[in-house]
Amino acid sequence: MTDFSSARSVSASGMQAQAQRLRHLSENISNADTPGYRRKLVSFETALGQGSRVSRVEVGRVSLDQSALSQVYDPAHPMADETGQYAGSNVDLLIELADAREAQRSYEANLKMFDQARKMSTSLMQLLRR
Secondary structure, three states, X not given: OOHHHHHHHHHHHHHHHHHHHHHXXXXXXXXXXXXXXXOEEOOEEEEEOOOOOOEEEEEOOOEEOOOOOXXXXXXXXXXXXXXXXXXXXXXXXXXXXXXHHHHHHHHHXXXXXXXXXXXXXXXXXXXXXX
16 A cells, blocks of 8 residues: 555545544434433544554444433423423533534545645656656
């Protein structure tokens, strides 16, 4: 595997990991008002590529945030207890949107790295043909 294809492989794995992270963030945002919903947390791991020394980024196990669920006061809600409260979700939209922005920027950085490695590889091939 050449250095250019290794760089493209690493950046492609980064794009895949960030895309999966964005998918879980969008699930968190869409379920922000779902009673009892716990936000999903994504962790990243490094893994060696097949037969190479190049590390790749992979998404580890997805875990649920164990922080306390918010208590919502709504006596008319069917899930409300005798005090009129029920367990909401532990999703904070501000945090989710900030994480989504970070994942988007990381995806774009990996995309630029992939494109740059492709351009460099193409330029090298053109030079070698001369």
